[in-house]
Amino acid sequence: MTYQSVNPYDGQLLKTFDELTDNQLETALVTADTCFKSWRHSTFSERAAVAVKAAAIMRSHVDDYARLVTLEMGKRIEEARSEVALSADIIDYYAKNSERFLASQDLKPTSGEAEVESVPFGVLFGVQPWNFPYYQLARFAAPNLMAGNVVMVKHAGSVPQCALAFERLWLEAGAPTGAYTNLFISYDHVNRVIDDPRIKGVALTGSGDAGQSVAGRAGQNLKKSTMELGGSDAFIVLEDADLEKTVKWAVWGKMNNTGQSCVAAKRFIVVEKLADRFLEKFKTALTALKPGDPMDKATTLAPLSSEAALVKLLDQVTRAVASGASVVMGGGRVDRPGAFMQPTILADIQPGNPAFREEFFGPVALFFRVKNEDEAVALANDSDFGLGGSVFTQDVARGKRVASRVDTGMMFVNQPTWTLPELPFGGIKNSGYGRELSSMGIHEFVNKKLVRVASIDALM
Numbered sequence: 001m002t003y004q005s006v007n008p009y010d011g012q013l014l015k016t017f018d019e020l021t022d023n024q025l026e027t028a029l030v031t032a033d034t035c036f037k038s039w040r041h042s043t044f045s046e047r048a049a050v051a052v053k054a055a056a057i058m059r060s061h062v063d064d065y066a067r068l069v070t071l072e073m074g075k076r077i078e079e080a081r082s083e084v085a086l087s088a089d090i091i092d093y094y095a096k097n098s099e100r101f102l103a104s105q106d107l108k109p110t111s112g113e114a115e116v117e118s119v120p121f122g123v124l125f126g127v128q129p130w131n132f133p134y135y136q137l138a139r140f141a142a143p144n145l146m147a148g149n150v151v152m153v154k155h156a157g158s159v160p161q162c163a164l165a166f167e168r169l170w171l172e173a174g175a176p177t178g179a180y181t182n183l184f185i186s187y188d189h190v191n192r193v194i195d196d197p198r199i200k201g202v203a204l205t206g207s208g209d210a211g212q213s214v215a216g217r218a219g220q221n222l223k224k225s226t227m228e229l230g231g232s233d234a235f236i237v238l239e240d241a242d243l244e245k246t247v248k249w250a251v252w253g254k255m256n257n258t259g260q261s262c263v264a265a266k267r268f269i270v271v272e273k274l275a276d277r278f279l280e281k282f283k284t285a286l287t288a289l290k291p292g293d294p295m296d297k298a299t300t301l302a303p304l305s306s307e308a309a310l311v312k313l314l315d316q317v318t319r320a321v322a323s324g325a326s327v328v329m330g331g332g333r334v335d336r337p338g339a340f341m342q343p344t345i346l347a348d349i350q351p352g353n354p355a356f357r358e359e360f361f362g363p364v365a366l367f368f369r370v371k372n373e374d375e376a377v378a379l380a381n382d383s384d385f386g387l388g389g390s391v392f393t394q395d396v397a398r399g400k401r402v403a404s405r406v407d408t409g410m411m412f413v414n415q416p417t418w419t420l421p422e423l424p425f426g427g428i429k430n431s432g433y434g435r436e437l438s439s440m441g442i443h444e445f446v447n448k449k450l451v452r453v454a455s456i457d458a459l460m
């Protein structure tokens with residue numbers, strides 16, 4: 001059964017859901033396509049009224065929405081509440097700004113007139129991951145619905161209750177049936193949906209393997225796609241960093257969402273002058289985290305999203321150690337029921353070690369000691385990923401210079417990479433292509449259509 005809620009805190013099976021049949025999928029596609037034909041002609045203020053209501057519903061039922069996240073994928077309840085608030089902020093942001101973002105652009109040609117209109121593509125298909133069960137959906141749905149597109153979403157199999165809650169949200173907010181459609185479908189059906197001529201664009205957030213499959217299929221169909229894939233963000237500590245503040249951010253950057261974030265700090269690259277002191281303080285802070293029920297506000301270490309995620313991470317650690325890495329702390333599962341991983345630091349990772357290139361999706365920090373800034377930048381860039389990254393220094397101008405030298409889609413100075421509605425989000429290299437959020441996110445799936453009014457006679 002692909003679509004099932006299992007509580008990773010105690011392994012209890014909560015609910016299962018059937019996949020759509022061929023006929024049900026066809027009905028959903030017809031409904032979405034029909035909806036687009038009218039939704040595309042709705043005004044920005046009509047769409048914004050729906051979006052503002054959706055955001056308000058999320059805020060007024062924050063506990064209900066948050067509880068489902070914690071139940072299905074184990075996120076600490078306060079983090080789940082923050083995710084609900086952030087999702088509502090994203091929806092509000094596009095309600096407020098989309099008309100301005102998509103206003104026709106006058107090209108001011110040398111003669112006659114020319115402008116670029118932004119016209120919705122049609123029905124879009126999104127494939128989304130479990131790690132931020134609402135935020136990922138909001139990031140895809142809000143700009144595209146506001147642009148006049150309609151969306152169909154295959155959410156991850158492990159968060160079906162969140163998937164249904166988010167679909168219900170749009171109906172409760174007054175969106176017409178078919179504007180937002182949740183699809184419980186198999187991978188075969190994912191391919192079928194991408195092939196369907198009614199689908200005009202495809203967006204995936206997930207792993208590189210899923211990206212290759214979904215982007216490949218979209219490419220075969222000559223359909224535009226965006227890919228938000230994995231990362232192995234560098235967390236660079238220069239010798240003039242404020243150590244106390246930096247260690248606090250290191251803990252947050254590694255442990256937010258129990259490390260299960262594409263932009264979690266994954267490679268800690270510390271200049272040798274601070275390396276020993278940083279490592280000692282980082283270790284002490286991670287040791288203080290206490291596993292417990294993620295529904296309990298006092299818990300500081302949550303389980304991973306599933307037993308399978310834990311097994312995968314443990315296997316990565318075992319292979320890293322077999323290839324020469326040393327365990328500074330942790331390295332195993334927590335001796336208690338549930339999918340709990342010990343906060344872990346690995347060091348002595350050489351370029352031939354598989355850990356040097358892999359993404360560790362959980363509370364495992366890879367620690368590297370470097371001589372200076374140049375070595376830090378070179379190591380940060382020696383990665384197949386290019387999503388986010390951060391640099392810590394008390395000299396902001398220096399931080400910005402280092403940020404410019406690191407090849408990623410996002411660099412932060414004195415904070416690990418994070419997200420806000422108004423900041424573009426996305427990567428390069430194996431971290432994917434395209435951008436979500438900000439004004440850039442809403443331009444991905446609109447036709448930039450030139451309308452030219454000539455003022456000359458026919459050319460001979």
Ligand code: NAP
Binds near residue numbers: 154261426
């Ligand atoms: P995943 O296994 O790739 O799953 C993501 C989504 O793709 C799920 O809905 C999954 O469905 C589906 N999927 C997987 N393989 C597929 C295939 N061959 N054909 C069709 N659909 C397929 O990734 P995950 O483990 O859920 O999420 C973690 C990954 O996402 C990490 O690599 C993380 O860095 C990345 N991520 C990136 C961003 C970003 O913005 N760049 C944000 C969040 C996460 P099932 O659940 O049914 O398998």
